[in-house]
Amino acid sequence: MMAQYLALKAEAGGDLLFYRMGDFFELFFEDAKIAAQVLDIALTTRGEHLGAAIPMCGVPVHSANAYLARLIKAGLRVAIAEQTETPEQARARGGSKALVQRAIVRFVTAGTLTEDALLDSRRANILAAVGEAGGALAVAAADVSTGRLEVVALGGGVPDGGALAAELARIGASEVIARPALAAKLGGEALPFESRGFDSGRAEADIARHFGVATLDGFGAFTRAELSALGGLLAYLDHVGKGRMPFLAPPVRAGSGDHLAIDPATRESLEIVATAAGQRAGSLLGTIDRTVTGAGARLLAGDLAAPLMDRAAIEARLALVQWFHDEGPLREDVRARLRTLPDIGRALGRLAIGRGSPRDLGQLRDGLDAARALRETLGRLPERPALLDALLPALDGHGALVDTLMTALVPAPPTETGNGGYIAEGYDAALDELRRMAGDGRRAIAALEARYREQTGIAALKIKHNGVLGYHVEVPARHADALMAQDSGFTHRQTLAGAVRFNSVDLHEQAGRVAQAGAHALAAEAAHFEELTARALERRDAIARAADALARLDVAAALAERAVESGWTRPDFADAPCLEIEGGRHPVVEAALARDGAAFVANDCRLDETDRLWLVTGPNMGGKSTFLRQNALVVILAQAGSFVPARAARLGLVDRLFSRVGASDNLARGRSTFMVEMIETAAILAQATPRSFVILDEVGRGTSTYDGLAIAWAVVEAVHDVNMCRCLFATHYHELTRLAERLDALSLHHVRAREWQGDLVLLHELARGPADRSYGLAVARLAGLPPAVLARAKSVLGKLEAGRAKTGGIAAGLDDLPLFAATLVPEPEPAPDPLREALAGVDADSLTPREALDLVYALKQLQQSSPI
Numbered sequence: 020m021m022a023q024y025l026a027l028k029a030e031a032g033g034d035l036l037f038y039r040m041g042d043f044f045e046l047f048f049e050d051a052k053i054a055a056q057v058l059d060i061a062l063t064t065r066g067e068h069l070g071a072a073i074p075m076c077g078v079p080v081h082s083a084n085a086y087l088a089r090l091i092k093a094g095l096r097v098a099i100a101e102q103t104e105t106p107e108q109a110r111a112r113g114g115s116k117a118l119v120q121r122a123i124v125r126f127v128t129a130g131t132l133t134e135d136a137l138l139d140s141r142r143a144n145i146l147a148a149v150g151e152a153g154g155a156l157a158v159a160a161a162d163v164s165t166g167r168l169e170v171v172a173l174g175g176g177v178p179d180g181g182a183l184a185a186e187l188a189r190i191g192a193s194e195v196i197a198r199p200a201l202a203a204k205l206g207g208e209a210l211p212f213e214s215r216g217f218d219s220g221r222a223e224a225d226i227a228r229h230f231g232v233a234t235l236d237g238f239g240a241f242t243r244a245e246l247s248a249l250g251g252l253l254a255y256l257d258h259v260g261k262g263r264m265p266f267l268a269p270p271v272r273a274g275s276g277d278h279l280a281i282d283p284a285t286r287e288s289l290e291i292v293a294t295a296a297g298q299r300a301g302s303l304l305g306t307i308d309r310t311v312t313g314a315g316a317r318l319l320a321g322d323l324a325a326p327l328m329d330r331a332a333i334e335a336r337l338a339l340v341q342w343f344h345d346e347g348p349l350r351e352d353v354r355a356r357l358r359t360l361p362d363i364g365r366a367l368g369r370l371a372i373g374r375g376s377p378r379d380l381g382q383l384r385d386g387l388d389a390a391r392a393l394r395e396t397l398g399r400l401p402e403r404p405a406l407l408d409a410l411l412p413a414l415d416g417h418g419a420l421v422d423t424l425m426t427a428l429v430p431a432p433p434t435e436t437g438n439g440g441y442i443a444e445g446y447d448a449a450l451d452e453l454r455r456m457a458g459d460g461r462r463a464i465a466a467l468e469a470r471y472r473e474q475t476g477i478a479a480l481k482i483k484h485n486g487v488l489g490y491h492v493e494v495p496a497r498h499a500d501a502l503m504a505q506d507s508g509f510t511h512r513q514t515l516a517g518a519v520r521f522n523s524v525d526l527h528e529q530a531g532r533v534a535q536a537g538a539h540a541l542a543a544e545a546a547h548f549e550e551l552t553a554r555a556l557e558r559r560d561a562i563a564r565a566a567d568a569l570a571r572l573d574v575a576a577a578l579a580e581r582a583v584e585s586g587w588t589r590p591d592f593a594d595a596p597c598l599e600i601e602g603g604r605h606p607v608v609e610a611a612l613a614r615d616g617a618a619f620v621a622n623d624c625r626l627d628e629t630d631r632l633w634l635v636t637g638p639n640m641g642g643k644s645t646f647l648r649q650n651a652l653v654v655i656l657a658q659a660g661s662f663v664p665a666r667a668a669r670l671g672l673v674d675r676l677f678s679r680v681g682a683s684d685n686l687a688r689g690r691s692t693f694m695v696e697m698i699e700t701a702a703i704l705a706q707a708t709p710r711s712f713v714i715l716d717e718v719g720r721g722t723s724t725y726d727g728l729a730i731a732w733a734v735v736e737a738v739h740d741v742n743m744c745r746c747l748f749a750t751h752y753h754e755l756t757r758l759a760e761r762l763d764a765l766s767l768h769h770v771r772a773r774e775w776q777g778d779l780v781l782l783h784e785l786a787r788g789p790a791d792r793s794y795g796l797a798v799a800r801l802a803g804l805p806p807a808v809l810a811r812a813k814s815v816l817g818k819l820e821a822g823r824a825k826t827g828g829i830a831a832g833l834d835d836l837p838l839f840a841a842t843l844v845p846e847p848e849p850a851p852d853p854l855r856e857a858l859a860g861v862d863a864d865s866l867t868p869r870e871a872l873d874l875v876y877a878l879k880q881l882q883q884s885s886p887i
């Protein structure tokens with residue numbers, strides 16, 4: 020057995036091996052130690068290997084899913100080794116000591132799950148493969164549970180990890196794979212997987228074969244890196260499924276320029292689909308999600324992660340949201356219907372990979388039937404938005420399949436096929452006959468029981484059934500003697516403590532009929548299940564389109580619902596790079612305040628080409644961060660095709676969005692340092708364009724006052740003069756307000772506060788101009804600093820301010836600085852290099868040894884005479 024185990028373990032490689040033994044999956048050696056710790060189950064030993072006891076632990080097969088889920092969550096992969104023959108078959112093959120054959124039937128990995136029990140219905144589960152060819156990178160991403168497949172080509176090679184990280188952050192994959200060499204360069208981001216599938220040369224043929232097409236031309240022109248990514252993804256799926264491929268829709272190309280670019284740090288900072296702690300609740304998504312289906316929730320998450328750059332596509336989504344917004348009763352009706360919809364995308368995914376059940380077919384039937392009804396209702400309405408008209412056809416055309424499934428299946432088919440009973444009466448006459456025979460047999464047995472009671476006079480006589488004896492007669496022990504008699508017609512089978520069991524010829528005969536008819540009926544049902552599955556899969560692309568269309572309807576109706584709930588408005592788009600938000604609100608902060616019964620104070624933001632940088636000052640806790648973020652969230656919502664939390668909003672499309680928070684704000688999470696803050700700021704200065712929107716919150720805070728002020732000063736100047744993007748910059752460096760005199764597209768704003776009867780009142784209201792003073796001490800009092808400390812701080816402050824008055828303050832002298840723009844001189848052309856020029860004329864192959872030596876002397880002299 021050890022040899023078999025070790026061979027399987029070699030195949031499993033670094034993955035845990037679940038080794039099937041009867042009703043358990045057992046783990047051995049290191050695997051056992053890891054699993055015992057993660058699962059918190061007992062670690063035992065079994066036998067010896069090389070003189071040492073073998074560590075072992077195990078999980079019951081019937082509850083294996085729950086354990087698998089926890090192992091996957093802990094970042095592990097599991098290879099499942101099943102018994103591929105029964106013990107009887109093994110004995111027949113190799114005698115009484117023969118070992119049952121086992122083989123790895125599949126690998127369970129985070130990115131390739133399809134089981135309902137292992138998946139979150141409201142989250143897409145994505146496997147991503149990074150491909151590489153000729154120095155370019157691409158990502159292929161598949162949701163194996165529904166078959167969605169997407170490829171993105173990235174500009175730049177491996178050194179530009181930024182674009183890749185941004186793309187992977189948008190995709191939010193549960194598992195990322197790459198060739199080992201590439202995986203090593205990507206750090207912990209990707210798991211290594213060695214396969215020739217990544218070879219862009221052969222990938223094309225592999226992909227074409229998988230999709231059953233002669234050429235890939237119909238899918239669009241792929242770059243070599245994209246082919247490599249797709250090829251690697253297919254090879255990995257083939258590996259984990261041991262040849263059983265999941266359903267994949269034809270790949271959709273998503274150019275990296277199709278979406279509003281949001282880098283990982285910005286995603287995290289804005290808490291778009293998850294909070295900093297990784298929770299959905301409390302994120303933008305968690306706060307606005309009113310979808311009623313799992314597929315809708317998954318699509319909404321995808322929309323928010325990748326807002327659009329195409330105005331027409333955004334307007335099309337908005338028009339559909341508007342329609343649902345204006346038509347309350349219609350919205351109610353559609354949402355009520357969607358709420359009862361099964362998840363047909365995932366049902367299809369399970370059927371395609373061979374893990375489907377009759378219930379999945381039932382879900383397709385019910386889902387597609389509801390889709391057909393929805394199409395009828397919606398198609399009758401006047402003045403439909405264009406996007407709706409584009410979606411409707413996908414909801415129909417499944418009539419024949421639905422009708423077949425309606426007649427073929429019982430109303431609520433089971434997830435298990437073992438007991439049959441899922442094919443409806445009347446679908447197959449032969450099956451009905453088998454069932455009738457089995458039923459007759461069971462009735463005959465019931466009749467037999469009555470007859471035997473009468474015949475023997477034992478009222479307590481029963482005919483029972485169990486797995487070991489099959490049908491048998493049971494009587495209490497005290498009545499057993501009568502049946503033991505030679506001529507009683509009963510044969511003794513088993514004596515228990517209080518009862519004795521018998522067989523009889525009649526019973527044996529009837530039982531045989533029941534068993535045979537039952538087995539035939541089961542086989543007939545299984546054949547129907549396969550046939551029906553095949554019929555459904557013939558329409559897999561169309562069913563996937565219907566699922567997508569239903570999800571889009573759900574998202575639009577849900578966004579409309581959310582908009583109505585809080586009085587949101589439809590955003591307008593302009594050509595100019597403006598950002599004009601009237602009465603904007605932060606949906607997450609507003610919801611949190613509402614729970615405490617407090618109201619949110621709406622604020623305006625009005626950036627345009629002449630006033631594109633707002634410097635926001637004011638006391639701590641005054642609402643600066645909130646204001647910055649709410650405007651970034653409005654941009655995301657608007658470009659994702661949603662109404663926005665504002666009275667009115669007009670914006671020019673944003674190409675890149677950046678959000679950075681000064682280091683000390685983040686320190687509480689123990690992650691960020693001043694270094695990270697500077698790296699991230701550098702990325703913004705390098706990437707922001709005049710079409711970008713940047714929010715900078717207390718940048719320069721993570722270091723000493725002078726350093727920090729100096730850096731903040733220079734960053735504001737660079738954003739203003741070089742990037743020329745729309746920007747909101749919050750700072751507690753009051754000194755920065757002097758920049759207003761020097762930078763014409765910069766204006767000053769502050770969050771208002773008032774001291775009232777010695778107490779600080781934060782108004783959370785934005786106003787023009789700089790804050791009149793710093794409220795640090797007042798905030799400190801609000802926070803409960805002891806009066807003695809406050810008094811002391813007050814007198815220290817007095818001294819500092821008196822000193823500042825004498826010297827002109829910490830920003831004195833800055834006024835003499837030349838303008839930043841004037842210091843931006845273009846880099847001069849490099850002077851010609853005499854060494855290079857001398858070398859250019861040399862023909863190395865024709866030099867004699869003597870000439871070569873002379874050349875070295877000449878070069879040496881040149882180098883000394885021209886210092887570099």
Ligand code: ADP
Binds near residue numbers: 644
């Ligand atoms: P700052 O960045 O100025 O330190 P924050 O933006 O973090 O301040 O806001 C601090 C708190 O003030 C928030 O958690 C919220 O409770 C409240 N707040 C912020 N903005 C508003 C607003 N517009 N209306 C009402 N309360 C607000």
